[in-house]
Amino acid sequence: MKVGVIGGGVGGLAAGYEFAKAGHTVELFERAPFLGGLASTFDVGGGRLERFYHHLFLSDVTIIGLLDELGLKDRLIWEDSKVGYFTHGRIYPFATATDLLRFNPVSFIDRIRMGLVTLYIQRIKNWKRLEDTTAAAFMRKWAGRRNYEEIWEPLLRGKFGRYAEQIAMPWMWSKFATRVASRKSLLGREQLGYIEGSWQVLIDALEQRITEMGSEVRTGVGVSRIETTDNHVTGLTIADSDGTEEKRDYDAVLATVPSFLLPRLVDLPEDYLSKVSTIDYEGAIAVIWVMNRSLSPIYWLNIADADIPFLLALEQTNLVPPSVYGGKHILYTADYVTPDDHRWGLSDDELIESYVEHLRKINPEFDLSWVERTYVHREGAAQPIMTTHFSDKIPPNKTPVDGLWLAAMSQIYPEDRGTNYSIRQGQDVARAMMAEAD
Ligand SMILES: Cc1cc2nc3c(=O)[nH]c(=O)nc-3n(C[C@H](O)[C@H](O)[C@H](O)COP(=O)(O)OP(=O)(O)OC[C@H]3O[C@@H](n4cnc5c(N)ncnc54)[C@H](O)[C@@H]3O)c2cc1C
Structure with missing residues (x-):
């Protein structure tokens, strides 16, 4: 199979690597002059640094497995996390249960209540039953108004701005689940991981493996159109930085772009179009x-x-x-x-x-x-932006256009988007595409 992959973030690269390993021919196009997307890096003082901060949790097993497969597991470093909370003009340590008990902007009773809510959320196994609740409503109800106003509201407002009241509780549940899984013991400190040499080490290794296996990774080349005939993908129109366009033929195409961008590249049936267009x-x-x-x-x-x-x-x-x-x-x-x-x-x-x-x-x-x-x-x-009943709003990876698949960050749920999950999704979708082609 000859596959066109749109996007050279970690999701597209992980998918490209899966195709190449299985003996398929891949051509991957990244419109930026560099690979890595949101996890891309630049040079600072002789070291590589992510454009946006990145770390890993112990629960990020897919990326850890991929690093292992690429012979890079010894590049992982793990440190006790140093988390703080700045409020009322000072920094409060906020990494352990003891820190929570000492957090005096709320009363002692509220701190105990917060601790109990934290334990309660951690005990919830079936996040689906939280689907019709917002994080704001849940926290107001269970953690109480003062804890909500002092801790959760500033965080939700800071992260989601005008969407703060709409964010679904499963998103917050998954944040708790990830962070608990990143502790060595219940009361212990969370461990945070980093790739020595930055995410660039992983990005370079994936690019190298894909090209070594005879496939192609091109930067500075955007996809301007996904070509179809009779609702079947036939290829891509690509455009380099000076606007020169070229058509390439493919048996299948995987888009890893933000979901709202897909309709700019291809005509989609109404149902699917409304799904990709309504996720902000x-x-x-x-x-x-x-x-x-x-x-x-x-x-x-x-x-x-x-x-x-x-x-x-x-x-x-x-x-x-x-x-x-x-x-x-x-x-x-x-x-x-x-x-x-x-x-x-x-x-x-x-x-x-x-x-x-x-x-x-x-x-x-x-x-x-x-x-x-x-x-x-x-x-x-x-x-x-993940709102209530979000799992019903997620567009399927397999689009209604034959041979066209989408693996975007907005399809990752209830986990918060992260490199681990983009890689997992890229791998899973590549495998599903290959299974369908067999
Ligand atoms: C502030 C911030 C902090 C984060 N912190 C962490 C963290 O601590 N740990 C962690 O694991 N993750 C973190 N993440 C999330 C992580 O960066 C993303 O989940 C992951 O990198 C997304 O990868 P992706 O391949 O799915 O998407 P992207 O990285 O968005 O890749 C999509 C690519 O498609 C390209 N593209 C778009 N349109 C076209 C086109 N028409 N033609 C060709 N190419 C196109 C884009 O240029 C882009 O490179 C953070 C993200 C942000 C923004």
Whole structure:
């Protein structure tokens, strides 16, 4: 079989590798000049760094298995997570059950209640029974108003903005499940993993294996049209960066693009079209600060202060040593943003300037002289919005167009999207496509 794969993120690359291993011919097209999509990296101080922060949980078994298969398992490093919560002008450690018990912005009774709710959620096995509940309604009811307003509402608002009240409870349930599975013991600290050398190590290995097996991976080449005849895929029209178009023939096509982009590439029957068109995505904006000092000892600092315009201050060099980046300390300040957010209209300099005063709230000693360089990364399709009864809204991977399959982040549920799940989905869909072709 000759397969065209659209998109060179980890999902497309994992699928391409499956096809190539099974002896099929793959041509993979990535419109960006680099591979990796949301997990792509760039050079900082001689090391590679993800455009958007990335780590793994112990439960990310598919990506761990793939790294093993590629001979890269010894590149995985695991560290105790250092999680904090910034509220009322100070940082609260938020990594263990003891931290929760010491979290005094809520009363002791509320802390106990929060602990019990956490245990209750962890005991729920069948997430399907949560499908008609929103995370906001569930937490208000079970954790109580004060816990909701102090902890969950700022996190939901920060992550989902105007969608905060609509997010389905299974999404939050899966967050708990992932994090619990990433602890070595019930009361122990969560372990977070990183790939020594960055996600680029995995991306490079997949590209190399695919090409070694005689298939092709092309960057800077976008797909402008999926060609069909009588509702059957026949090929792709590709366009390079100067707009030169070319038609290529394929027996089957796998699209790994955000689902709302699929209708721009191919005509779809009404049912399927309405599914792919109605799932909203949020974007993400990350400012990366390359500094000569550390801002805080925390790796993942949730920001629960509505006046601070970012949801997260993540200090990469509290997970990975600064020596990886030429001795520099790396901080991401990141936020998820809806398409109407005013920050899309700000220049990089305006954005950075508007964030500076807020870093001083986290560490009053922070000074611009600490900052040696900044980078801004923006992505329009970073997080699908999962509303109630979401599993009924997900378009099937096999589209109604014969030979055309879709493996997008919005089809991953109830888990929150992540490289582990894009890889799992890419592998599963590639196997299903091959099974159908047999
Ligand atoms: C802020 C942020 C933090 C994250 N943190 C983590 C984390 O800690 N751990 C983790 O595991 N995951 C994390 N993720 C999620 C992870 O990055 C994604 O789940 C994963 O990378 C998605 O891979 P994908 O291949 O499914 O999609 P994508 O990476 O979106 O790849 C799709 C590719 O298709 C390309 N494309 C689109 N249209 C066309 C076209 N017409 N022609 C050719 N190419 C096209 C795009 O350029 C893109 O490269 C994070 C994501 C974000 C945004």
